[in-house]
Amino acid sequence: MLMKGLHLLSSSTLHRFASRTIASLSSLPRRRNRVRTQNPLFYCPFPPILYKPFSSGKVLAMAEETSSSTSSTSQKHTNRLATEHSPYLLQHAHNPVDWYPWGEEAFEEAKKRDVPIFLSIGYSTCHWCHVMEVESFEDEEVAKLLNNSFVSIKVDREERPDVDKVYMSFVQALYGGGGWPLSVFLSPDLKPLMGGTYFPPNDNYGRPGFKTLLKKVKDAWDSKRDTLVKSGTYAIEELSKALSANAGADKLSDGVSREAVSICAKQLSRSYDSEYGGFGSAPKFPRPVEIQLMLYHSKKLKESGKTSEADEDQSMILFSLQGMANGGMHDHIGGGFHRYSVDECWHVPHFEKMLYDQGQLANVYLDGFIITKDVMYSYVARDILDYLRRDMIAPEGGIFSAEDADSYEFEGAKGKKEGAFYIWTSDEIDEVLGENADLFKEHYYVKKSGNCDLSSRSDPHNEFAGRNVLIERNELSAMASKFSLSTEKYQEILGECRRKLFDVRLKRPKPHLDDKIIVSWNGLVISSFARASKILKAEPEGTKYCFPVVNSQPEDYLEVAEKAALFIRGNLYDEQSRRLQHSYRQGPSKAPAFLDDYAFLISGLLDLYENGGGVSWLKWAIELQETQDELYLDREGGAYFNTQGQDPSVLLRVKEDHDGAEPSGNSVSAINLVRLASIVAGEKAESYLNTAQRLLAVFELRLRELAVAVPLMCCAADMISVPSRKQVVLVGSKSSAELNNMLSAAHSVYDPNKTVIHIDPSSCDEMEFWEEHNSNVAGMAKKNRNSEKVVALVCQHFTCSPPVFDSSALTRLLSK
Secondary structure: HHHHHHHHHHHHHHHHHHHHHOOOOOOOOOHHHOOOOOOOOOEOOOOOOOOOOOHHHHHHHHHHOOOOHHHHOOOOOHHHHHOOHEEEEEOOOOOOOOEEOOOOHHHHHHHHHOOOOOEEEEEOEEEEEEEEHHHOOHHHHHHHHHHHEEEEEEEOOOHHHHHHHHHHHHHHHHHHOOOOEEEEEEEOOOOEEEEEEOOOOOOOOEOOOOHHHHHHHHHHHHHOHHHHEEEEEEEHHHHHHHHHOOOOOOOHHHHHHEEEEEHHHHHHHHHHHOOOOOOOOOEEOOOOHHHHHHHHHHHHHHHOOOOHHHHHHHHHHHHHHHHHHHOOOOOOOOOOOOOOEOOOOOOEEEEEEEEHHHHHHHHHHHHHHHHHHOOOHHHHHHHHHHHHHHHOOOOOOOOOEEOEEEEEEOOOOOOOEEEEOOOHHHHHHHHHHHHHHHHHHOOOOOOOOOOOOOEEEEEEOOOOOOOEEOOOOOOOOHHHHHHHOOHHHHHHHHHHHHHHHHHHHOOOOOOOOOOOOOOHHHHHHHHHHHHHHHHHHHHOOOOOOOOOOOOOOOOHHHHHHHHHHHHHHOEEOOOOOOOEEEEOOOOEEOOOOOOOHHHHHHHHHHHHHHOOOOOHHHHHHHHHHHHHHHHHOOOOEEEEEOOOOOOOOOOOOOOOOOOOOOOOHHHHHHHHHHHHHHHOOOOHHHHHHHHHHHHHHHHHHHHOHHHOOOHHHHHHHHHHHHOOEEEEEOHHHHHHHHHHHHHHHHHHOOOOOEEEEOOOOOOOOOHHHHHHHHHHHHHHHOOOOOOOOOEEEEEOOOEEEOOOOHHHHHHHHOOO
C-alpha cells in the first residue's frame, strides 16, 4: 500500500494539486475555527487515515494523569522547551520526547542526522492537544520512536502564526480540512512531506495509530526519500502561487465593489438557521464578521428604500444574537463566551474562552444596542467586558489570550475534564440557592438527570450525564409572571443566584490561563472597550444590571482601552525602529509582529481616538500604518503579505483574505485605509485610497465567486465605493462634559461609513497635528474657537451642515 501511495502522489495527486489548492483553502469559511474534532485528518503518500468516531469521555478518562506531574519539583524528563516562555511549550517541557523549539538548532540537527522533522503545532488551551500529549508525547515508546528517527519540534501557533499558516495550508490544500494539534512531517530543509491533525497512539478500527505511522514514515524516508522531497517542494511552489496573487488592475470592477455585500448576504441567508439563529449547522460558531456583514447590508437596504428586506436581514442577526446570549455558549455565571457550540441550538459549548471572540462579540452586541436601543444587547456587551476586566487583564494593562476548556473537578483530582469548572448538578444548585433553587432551575433548564438533551449532538457519548449547562429557554417576562414577581424583582433574584454560584465556582480549580499578551487580539478588545465607553451612555437613565455585570460607568471602559494600548506601546513597540513585537509573556516574544498585529491594533487605535482618546493615539495609528506599508505591502502586486519575508525558515509569504474566527489582516487593513483617508487630507488621503483600491483588486475573484469567505472584505469593497464618507467634526474643550455627550451622540446612530473627529482648539498639540494632516479640520476649529459651547458639524460631499450645539440635535441630524 505504501509503495502504491507514493506512486499516486508523484502522478495524479501532484497534477491535481494546483487546481485544488485555492478551492480547498476557501471552500469552507469555518476552517480557521478551532474545531474539537473526533476524526483525525491525515495526508500522506498512502490513503488518508480516517478514524471511526470515539468517545471524548473515554479519551479524557485516558487523560486522567495529565499535567499534575508538571507541578512536581522533581521531573523524570526535562527538554529544551523548559527555557521557553510560551505556556504551550512549557506544558511539554517534561515530556520524554526530545522536543526542540522552532529554530536553527533543530534544523541543523535534522540535517546532521539526516532524518525528517516531526512538527507538532498547537496552543495551550487546545483540548485535543492535551489529549495527544497524554496519549503519545508522555508515552516512553512513542518518545523512543520520535527521538531515534526524527527531530521533534513544538510550535505555539499563537506565537508563530506564520509557521502554522504554512503547514496548515499544506494539510488543508491536500486534504480539504485541518485543525489542532497539527502534525506534519518535514524534510530537514522544512518542505512538508505528509501531515494531519490528532492521532490516537495505537492501531484501531483497522487503521494504524501514531506509533505505526511513525514507523511507516521512517520507512518511506529511507526508501522513497527523493519522491517525498520532490512532492514537498512542488507543494510549496504551488501554494506560494495560489496564496500570493497579484492585482490585475488598479481597482475593483465597479460591479464587484457595489455588489459584493449583496452577494455575500444572499449566500449567508441560504445557510440561516431559522429555528435557532446563526448560519450553518452544528458545530455552530459565532463568526462575528458574518454579523457585521448582515448589519451593514441591512443599513444599505434601508438607505435605498428596501425596508422590508432590510428588516429581514436585521431580524436574522438580532435573533442570532439573542440565541447566542441565551445559550450555554454564553457563561451566564461569570460572563463572556465560550469558543463554539457543539450542537445547533447554542447549548453545549466547547468550553475554552478566546480573547479574539470576546472583543468581536462585544462589538456586535454594541451594534445590536445602537440599532435597537434594547438594553439586552448592552447587558451582554457589558457582561463580556466585565468578565475581561475581572479575569483577563494584567495589572499593567495588557489583556491575556485564553482560558482552557479543561480543569480539575476538585482539588487533588487525578485528571482534568472538559467543562468541569462551568457545569452544575441539580443537587449543587439546591444546596447553594436554597429557597430560590426551583426558580433558578426552571429558568436555566436544570434537571436532575442533566440537561444536555436538546440535540443528539449535545452529548452523544453521555459525558455530561447528571450535569447541566445553563441555558435560557423562556421569555423573562413570562417566567416572572409564572412566579408572581415583577420583572425587576425576578431579575434581581436571578442576579443574586448567579452571584452565589459564582462565589462557589471560585472555590473550584480554575481552568489554565494562557497569559500571553498578543498585540492583534488586544487590538480587537481595545476597539470594543473604547466603543463601549460612548455607546453605553445611550442606555436609559437609571438602568441597573444584575450580576455578573458590575454597573460600571461607561467612561471606565475607555480607561481599560487606553491602559492596554499603553502597555503595548511601552512593552512591545520600539520607538526608534517604529516596529512592533507580536506578543509578551515575561518579556517580548522572539517573533516580530505580523500583519494582523499592525492591522488590528491600528483599527483599535482609530476607535480609541474616535471615542474620546487623545490625538496621540491617532498619531500612533498613522505611524503604524506607515510601518505596515514598509514591511508588508506588495507595492508591485498589491495587498499585504502576512509576514515581513525576512525569516528563511518560513517558506510561504501569504496574502491572507479569509475572514474566519478572526478577520483577515487584509480586510481590516482595507477598512483602516478608508478610515484614515477620511481623517487626513491631500496626497496622503489619496495614497491611502489607492492602496486600498489595489488591495481589493487582488481579491476580486474571491469577492466575485466566494464572497461568503470574505464578509468583512465585502464591507470594505462597499465602503470604498461610497462617494463620500460622512464626517462628524466636534470642536470643544476636552475637559467639557458636553464634549463627552456630543461624542456619545455621534456614536448613537449605526453607520459604518462615518468618521468622528474631535478637536480642542485650545490645544497647541492638536492644532499642530491638524494643520499638518488636514487643514480643513484645523480651519473649523479656528472658526469656532470662541464658542462657549461644543460645536458639532456633519460633513459629506464636501459640504457641512449648519453647526449644532447640543447632543440631541446632533442625534437627530445623524438619524436623518
